[in-house]
Amino acid sequence: MNPKRIASYFDRLKREGRTGFIGYITAGDPSPDLTPSLVAAMVRGGVDLIELGVPFSDPIADGPVIQRGAARALAAGTTLAKVLDIAAKIREQSEVPLLLFTYLNPVLRYGLDSLARAAAAHGIDGCLLTDLSVEEAGPYSTAMHNHGLDTVFLAAPTSTPRRLSLTAKYSSGFVYLVSRTGVTGERQTLSSNVEPLVQAMRERTSLPLAVGFGISTPEQVRQTGSLADAVVVGSAFERAIEEALASGADPAAALEARARALAAGLPSKKR
């Protein structure tokens, strides 16, 4: 049975008074073979939960950086089945919690129950489906929970009180708060929406809260980390891969350095 790595992870953070550092990487970018070593590099740099992105042909929630990462991954032949194999390879070397991060259609094509079974068997701990609303999530949640997987849902600055409550109810493991309206990507300033959103969600759930979207500097990591239980960084990692590829540098080294630089912004001790 699933060891509930996500819950243990947040318990540990709480005991140690630390803020978690969640990193997103598009699996298969630039090739499926490289992803396990890239994930290992992120973990060495201080990332302690990995969002393993499944590339999709039409990523409507993503900005240009992650769009290009997905295109590279698809061009390298990455499929959902290959992402699961990548997860298994990561799991052979590491106990880092793995959250499968994907659009719905590849999952529907694979089959909800088949995916839940396979994901659990390949060492995945939970799933987040970008374009699956809680209204449509019944069969998905049942399948995931049947196989011991967590279901993480998004809450956004636009979410109404009713929707925040639904998100809290359907989420397990943690809740992912979207810091701003818009697509994924790095931003200069942190949104002022974060604090009220964190508060509103704290009133509804005791689940840990992670905040992401637009976070790309140590200072933003520090600010966000002072409010949330964990900070999520995505596009800044994808950009590190892209820049390394463009300059002929080692993407693993680039990711490790980027992770280390951002992790320096994490608040040292909390409350």
Added chain:
Amino acid sequence: MLTSQPDSLGHFGPYGGRFVPEVLMAPLEEIEQAYNEARTDPAFQAELHSLLADYAGRPTPLYHARRLSESLGGARIYLKREDLLHTGAHKINNCLGQALLARRMGKRRIIAETGAGQHGVATATVCALFGFDCVVYMGEEDMRRQRLNVFRMRLLGAKVVGVSTGSRTLKDAISEAMRDWVTNISTTHYLLGSALGAHPYPLMVRDFHRVIGEEARRQILEKENLLPDSVFACVGGGSNAIGIFHPFIADEQVKLIGVEAGGRGLSEGEHAARFSGGSPGVLHGAYSYLLQNRDGQVLLTHSVSAGLDYALVGPEHAWLHDQHRAEYVSISDGEAIQAALTLARTEGIIPALESAHAVAEALRRAPSAKDQVFVVNLSGRGDKDTDIYRERLPEIDEPETHR
């Protein structure tokens, strides 16, 4: 009797629904609520009706194409002349409705996607009329093949943004419009141009186009004193088709025939015939028949007609298909071009390439349909397609060099 109304979450049977990132869920609820209030508000309906009549040019004629019918020796073919509407296609019906709704919601910035450019032109037009800011996303491939419409939009004051991702066609334009929408949600209404996307768009867009079928039904009863045997419409997202089909759904003896783009043939990537090569999946907010590979990635599509060149069919069509209430066929690029030529030469009407697909299927069936009555939705006119017709019919463009 089959009626076709979605449940409260926008499901037509298993299809439709609302599959979008959480950021868009509350805005969709807001549109749904505003629309539900507007549809029963006499003042809203009266203003829409007045704009449709005096600005757009409704009702459009139902024209008996006698020379065309006689040349085929079978069915009596009637054309529903949506091509005569202001801006040259049915798209204006929905744009006027949604513009009124946007004003009601206090949104003064409008974004839209466009394939052939007809929806973009109609959107730019209503934005000029209402004094809204307007941004239209269009695939660069479509900008190339529909240059005239790009300029028309700019002439009307709209900003046209080229989309260079993916296949650089309608699908990518919708993705980019959705990305704009999630970013500018508080000021912006997304004026989606087909019966696609997340609930309530498929329902709302259909309702705004239902007037096509309501008029056509009344007109054919006046002219023939009977209901048609078959109604034909092209299906990209499917807005003109659902608009003309819907008022006939309860008339079980009326065959409803949707015509998809057969492109260069029904092999992967060469067409946009979702009912021939697709399977249920989710794209841009709705669950419906989708052209996808075995890993759930969306396939590239092809059609000579930019307006039909899209990987997902509107969800209500998927439902009508599964209920066997409507039949869906495909017509190739070449057949559509030839049908346009036939219509031009027999009736003096140059159809849009999209509508030429519906005409082609009617031409195919007419000779063996003696004494039957066909209604074909001529959803748009062909001026925008002049460059493509020239390219595809070189013997007409320079006849002396082809002797």
